């Protein structure tokens with residue numbers, strides 16, 4: 461049967477000093493799906509995220525993305541295929557406006573080369589205008605349009621997170637990878653981010669969401685994969701995951 465998944469992780473393992481952080485993990489993300497990965501502290505979420513993005517190499521296993529085998533590719537090659545990442549602790553660039561921060565996401569793709577940029581040739585200025593228009597469209601999409609000309613470091617943390625999303629959207633992702641997007645956000649900010657992810661999902665974007673916050677993930681994801689001690693202990697729709705005794709035991713084990 462042909463694999464219709466956007467992303468497919470198959471039998472992937474990674475150990476550190478002989479101890480498995482991720483062990484024989486398989487999961488797939490269908491086109492247009494929001495897949496959540498949760499798990500208690502030390503479950504292997506960050507390791508798995510980095511294996512998918514290419515910031516860590518797998519010891520074993522296979523990762524395919526849109527039909528390409530990617531597990532030996534460097535992060536920028538995976539990005540070029542359409543993976544776009546919002547890192548957990550991503551910061552904004554100080555001394556730049558919100559729009560300029562988002563434009564940083566477009567520069568890899570600009571058609572004008574270095575020489576025309578250095579000489580400020582018309583071709584470069586046209587590319588810059590196109591990038592600015594694209595950044596504005598992304599800012600509109602995440603609800604930050606009126607902040608475009610303000611200094612990015614003045615934004616509250618929740619809106620800085622939205623800015624990271626806008627930057628990732630400028631790369632026109634086929635898969636958006638979110639690493640703990642809700643961390644450090646409270647009440648209303650968290651709610652606003654959840655609404656934003658829901659809107660992106662409604663626009664048909666494929667999203668992999670790795671997150672400590674179970675409520676946040678089970679609200680947003682079509683399917684949830686649960687890791688514990690480096691292994692998948694459950695994989696299913698949120699309602700099933702919330703009632704799964706293995707999942708409850710893994711989280712209770714952490715609380716005690």
Ligand SMILES: Nc1ncnc2c1ncn2[C@@H]1O[C@H](COP(=O)(O)OP(=O)(O)OP(=O)(O)O)[C@@H](O)[C@H]1O
Nearest residue numbers: 476480481499500501502503504505506507508672
């Ligand atoms: N670079 C590393 N060197 C050694 N051990 C590591 C390394 N990265 C992760 N580990 C170990 O692998 C296991 C999984 O860690 P990982 O950070 O992937 O889990 P996590 O689910 O993201 O945890 P948390 O929710 O606490 O961030 C842990 O036991 C951790 O100590």
